[in-house]
């Protein structure tokens with residue numbers, strides 16, 4: 001018997017539970033379950049590990065992606081640079097290693113998106129604007145660094161970043177890739193979108209929205225109207241889930 005699961009504070013609608021339960025059924029993976037483990041505080045994490053001897057892997061969601069770090073024996077290099085873990089591999093001795101599969105999901109989906117059918121996209125002259133500076137933006141930032149794509153952050157509280165009000169024709173012509181890591185436009189607030197001057201976009205632009213519900217967000221619709229290429233966060237979501245499975249199963 002092998003148990004996998006998700007830890008978080010409030011777990012109602014879980015993509016991961018549905019995804020893995022269906023996967024185990026479809027692929028006839030025997031003696032394997034995926035369970036939800038609601039933890040009122042992260043201090044209960046060691047008890048969970050002790051009480052679940054068949055536990056082999058966890059996904060981690062809000063608010064524990066950072067708080068779980070001190071409880072791990074080892075953290076993968078990318079997750080360490082990001083400063084957050086959303087996958088934990090548990091071995092039979094209870095040794096815990098943390099990873100960040102959002103990083104892999106974003107990186108792989110971005111390369112596919114930019115390759116436009118060719119197997120090797122030319123990333124050397126792509127520059128990216130990252131909209132938002134929250135949890136998801138940290139995995140995006142490290143993935144861009146590893147792809148050697150230059151980036152700037154755009155934030156409502158600029159400090160060292162760009163402000164939305166600074167975005168003009170020159171800036172938008174210098175940055176071909178615009179990544180929305182804010183929750184703006186997510187269901188049910190489907191009429192919201194980041195405040196960028198969409199009229200300066202053209203068919204040289206790529207708009208990547210981490211939001212995956214609705215399928216075509218207002219941010220994407222406004223890009224499409226200008227001839228830009230667009231993608232939502234669904235590919236990233238599926239890729240990060242598959243990456244979790246790969247991590248839990250590798251020797």
Ligand SMILES: NC(=O)c1ccc[n+]([C@@H]2O[C@H](COP(=O)([O-])OP(=O)(O)OC[C@H]3O[C@@H](n4cnc5c(N)ncnc54)[C@H](OP(=O)(O)O)[C@@H]3O)[C@@H](O)[C@H]2O)c1
Nearest residue numbers: 132133134135136137155156181182183186210233236237
């Ligand atoms: N596709 C996937 O696999 C995947 C994975 C992870 C996350 N996501 C999605 O990514 C989104 C962000 O997730 P997160 O955990 O990073 O969220 P978060 O930490 O709550 O917010 C991200 C950032 O968005 C900006 N922001 C928040 N509210 C805003 C507003 N009203 N107007 C303008 N900017 C605003 C803020 O940056 P500033 O304060 O700097 O402006 C904030 O730090 C969510 O929709 C989530 O579902 C998708």
